[in-house]
């Protein structure tokens with residue numbers, strides 16, 4: 717059975733910045749569990765960030781820019797958490813490489829886990845196209861990342 721990396725907050729663990737989790741339709745989770753062994757992971761917690769924690773956004777760029785050093789990540793308390801976000805991304809990649817994981821389902825919108833939308837760095841609730849830091853690193857290494865909103869695409873791929 718293949719393994720799929722899954723955001724911890726998508727399977728009921730209250731590890732988001734505000735100590736909540738996100739809901740995913742049970743039918744999607746059941747399908748995923750029937751097809752794959754879920755490797756549950758939170759990049760931010762893995763990097764030592766506490767829960768709850770200040771909500772963070774990428775400033776002046778997207779996930780790939782953070783990896784390249786031209787953008788950074790700060791909390792709404794003004795604390796720079798770039799180092800922790802990059803550590804979390806590296807932890808996720810290391811886990812995928814060790815366990816030969818080629819697919820991930822990660823939480824949309826997050827500055828770590830977002831795979832099509834992230835917040836624009838103004839803390840005003842504006843979203844822009846782009847990926848988070850963990851997704852940028854995983855995609856650079858060939859791992860295909862989906863979100864809770866695009867599980868159907870993974871389904872059509874795996875169900876053939």
Ligand code: SF4
Nearest residue numbers: 723725758823826829
């Ligand atoms: Fe969920 Fe990813 Fe944020 Fe962790 S870093 S709480 S897994 S969205």
